[in-house]
Amino acid sequence: xxxxxxxxxxxxxxxxxxxxxxxxxLKIGRGMIYGLLGQNGAGKSTLIKILTGVLKxxxxxxxxxxxxxxxxxxxxxxxxxxxxxxxxxxxDLSGRENLKLVAELYDVPKKEAEERIEVLLKMVDLYDVxxxxxxxxxxxxxxxxxxxxxxxxTPEVLFLxxxxxxxxxxxxxxxxxxxxSIQKEFKxxxxxxxxxxxxxxxLADKLSIIDHGKIIISGTSExxxxxxxxxxxxxxxxxxxEINKIGEFKNATEIKLMENKEIRMKVxxxxxxxxxxxxxxxxxxxxxxxxxxxxxxxxxxFIEYTGRNINAEQENKDYAKFMRAR
Amino acid sequence: xxxxxxxxxxxxxxxxxxxxxxxxxVIQPIFWIVLFGSAFDIAKFAGAxxxxxxEGAPDYITYLMGGILTIIGLFTGMFSGINIIWDRRLGILxxxxxxxxxxxxxxxxxxxxxxxxxFIQVAILFGIAFVMPNGLKIVNGISIIDVVILxxxxxxxxxxxxxxFSIIAVRTTKMETVFGIVxxxxxxxMFASYAMFPPDLMATWLSNVAKYNPVSWSxxxxxxxxxxxxxxxxxxxxxxxxxxxxxxxSVFMLVMTYIVSNREIRE
Ligand SMILES: Nc1ncnc2c1ncn2[C@@H]1O[C@H](COP(=O)(O)OP(=O)(O)OP(=O)(O)O)[C@@H](O)[C@H]1O
Ligand SMILES: [Mg+2]
Numbered sequence: 001x002x003x004x005x006x007x008x009x010x011x012x013x014x015x016x017x018x019x020x021x022x023x024x025x026l027k028i029g030r031g032m033i034y035g036l037l038g039q040n041g042a043g044k045s046t047l048i049k050i051l052t053g054v055l056k057x058x059x060x061x062x063x064x065x066x067x068x069x070x071x072x073x074x075x076x077x078x079x080x081x082x083x084x085x086x087x088x089x090x091x092d093l094s095g096r097e098n099l100k101l102v103a104e105l106y107d108v109p110k111k112e113a114e115e116r117i118e119v120l121l122k123m124v125d126l127y128d129v130x131x132x133x134x135x136x137x138x139x140x141x142x143x144x145x146x147x148x149x150x151x152x153x154t155p156e157v158l159f160l161x162x163x164x165x166x167x168x169x170x171x172x173x174x175x176x177x178x179x180x181s182i183q184k185e186f187k188x189x190x191x192x193x194x195x196x197x198x199x200x201x202x203l204a205d206k207l208s209i210i211d212h213g214k215i216i217i218s219g220t221s222e223x224x225x226x227x228x229x230x231x232x233x234x235x236x237x238x239x240x241x242e243i244n245k246i247g248e249f250k251n252a253t254e255i256k257l258m259e260n261k262e263i264r265m266k267v268x269x270x271x272x273x274x275x276x277x278x279x280x281x282x283x284x285x286x287x288x289x290x291x292x293x294x295x296x297x298x299x300x301x302f303i304e305y306t307g308r309n310i311n312a313e314q315e316n317k318d319y320a321k322f323m324r325a326r
Numbered sequence: 327x328x329x330x331x332x333x334x335x336x337x338x339x340x341x342x343x344x345x346x347x348x349x350x351x352v353i354q355p356i357f358w359i360v361l362f363g364s365a366f367d368i369a370k371f372a373g374a375x376x377x378x379x380x381e382g383a384p385d386y387i388t389y390l391m392g393g394i395l396t397i398i399g400l401f402t403g404m405f406s407g408i409n410i411i412w413d414r415r416l417g418i419l420x421x422x423x424x425x426x427x428x429x430x431x432x433x434x435x436x437x438x439x440x441x442x443x444x445f446i447q448v449a450i451l452f453g454i455a456f457v458m459p460n461g462l463k464i465v466n467g468i469s470i471i472d473v474v475i476l477x478x479x480x481x482x483x484x485x486x487x488x489x490x491f492s493i494i495a496v497r498t499t500k501m502e503t504v505f506g507i508v509x510x511x512x513x514x515x516m517f518a519s520y521a522m523f524p525p526d527l528m529a530t531w532l533s534n535v536a537k538y539n540p541v542s543w544s545x546x547x548x549x550x551x552x553x554x555x556x557x558x559x560x561x562x563x564x565x566x567x568x569x570x571x572x573x574x575x576s577v578f579m580l581v582m583t584y585i586v587s588n589r590e591i592r593e
Contacts, residue, residue, distance in 0.1 A: 049593070052424050053423070053424065054420055054423045054424055054593050055593065074426050075426075077424060077425060077426040078426035080424075082424045084417070084420055084421075084424075086417040086420065087416075087417050088417045088418055088420045088421035089418070089421070090336070090340075090416075090418050091416070092339075092340045092343060092344070093336065093339065093340075097336075097339075101332055101333075101336055102421070102425070104329070104332035105328070105329050105332060105333075105422070105425035105426070105427055106425065106426060107328060107426075149421070
């Protein structure tokens, strides 16, 4: 059995109304870093909460390391580590006491726990402040403490729910390298949710795009980019007349009208098509406000499959959310 | 019940580290005893009849002791519920729900720590009652069995109320729910009981209601051992009935808490 996680038709409907997770099925191989990419409200956290036993699914099931979610919840909780999106450490305890409490809850033998806690604290640069109350940590320190709380029991499967939300660039990159090194060292399976494209691009071996509770598409980052079948050209036009005319351009494999009179055109190879397009534009006296050529990227993949741009209106929300999480 | 002890220790740590709650925990018993026991000395009116009206007590403070010990259990018990809601609000509960522990131990640790706190308050209260002028008078001596009865009564009544308020807190995210219930039931439970006044001073209907109130059972049991020392067989019989009532209620609450917290506790 080489799947660490097998999700079958999992659905979660909150209070009979909001369908947060919609019939999700997914297999995640052992020892990989798997990314779940989706916007705010896509259902990422809900999925993680179900898989970690915090929430009960409305229907469906999952197996984690061979254990059934609905039957062996205790066993699953024993072998998983979680770094939730919200802060879950106790501000009235010091960083070290928080880790000690977690170790006790997971029955880690005392001697072993002490050694491990020291290693972990040093790993995230919290050793010097280990005896300070967690409430006196900065946001980034607190987040790092959360991260190591998920590692105290040396889990087989580690869930990271937006682990770098609200962290500065350096801390983010440090965290990425921690995550990579943890995965290498302990050979664990890591499930990582995020709405940062660069995060999945840099970390995940495979990923799924999740939108409105549904898995839209899965694959490696390369596979998803290839699935776009070519490059993207976007044109910003001025009026409907121009839009109609560009609709008749024959050399594009696909032409879509986006918001604000923006045309999104897929072409097999932008290097060859661009001269043809330029001629077509001048022949039809279309003068776009802007032309943009993009090689396939996860950005484009996301737009292609969800019809929306993941970064639009996201960044400002992040800060607000991070403040709330504190 | 893995997790019970570490979680209880954590809860107590938070309590004694918070200067406000620790100081309040110490001052509260002083208020109780000073305000109700001496400022409020209704035995003055009884004069020489005091022992007759107050079931053999030489003064009101001595009479009141059993009631106050019980009421401390009643009022401190609500903190077990409030702390569960705090944990939910702060996100800590999510961490506990992910841990491989029996979920009942999340709730029982709260109950246990609140029982410990009640015992500390009870000990302080006893100390104060003894040293204060015109304080507690144990005229007929006290035996080991009396002490066991006293401790068991305090233990059971604190357990009953701590678990009651914990069950309420198992699902709610609102502090107001607990406060609302506290307001709704605590004062009636206190006044419709023998905690502060003997049945002879009550309207007949009230004293009939008070008979079935566990607050009365605990107050009376503690009171009888404090006032009488070694009990006559009819007194012992009464205390036994009260104690069995408390025991039955405790067992019922234990089972309820276990079932409800295991099934219903939410993030
Ligand atoms: N406790 C709840 N009760 C009702 N609805 C909820 C609850 N928690 C989440 N939801 C709803 O479920 C949907 C999915 O939420 P979820 O938190 O899983 O999204 P997410 O992908 O983690 O988003 P984000 O990136 O903002 O963390 C949202 O529409 C949200 O409003
Ligand atoms: Mg989320």
